[in-house]
Amino acid sequence: MAQTLVNIRMDAELKRNMEAVCRDLGMNMTTAFTIFAKKMSRERRIPFEVSVDPFYSSANIAHLESIVTDVKNGTAKFQEHALIEADA
Structure with missing residues (x-):
């Protein structure tokens, strides 16, 4: 079967990570x-x-932008809340 060359551009760190996984898989x-x-x-x-x-998502970005606007305008309402523990 004839071979052809395909060039792929990607981030250098992504390439290193993929090469490491491929190496671990023996390919x-x-x-x-x-x-x-x-x-x-x-x-x-x-x-x-x-x-x-x-x-x-567009809805979340719009929500975050509205919060930034409120902070910049001084109209943000901050509330104290309990610390949320995350499993490590």
């Missing part, structure tokens, strides 16, 4: 992308769930 990035391409071609879909972080 290189070319093999990982080939697996992805074959699965996507066979299933005719992205082979994993793709979703958006709800933090960046």
Whole structure:
């Protein structure tokens, strides 16, 4: 089968992290992308769930912008609340 060259641009840290995971799995990035391409071609879909972080939803961004506006205008209402412990 004829081979072709595909260039992919990504953040340097993302590349290092992906190379490390591939190494742990005993493969290189070319093999990982080939697996992805074959699965996507066979299933005719992205082979994993793709979703958006709800933090960046338009509704949440609008809410955060309104809070910033209130703080800048001096109309923000701050309330004391109990400390919320997060599991480590």
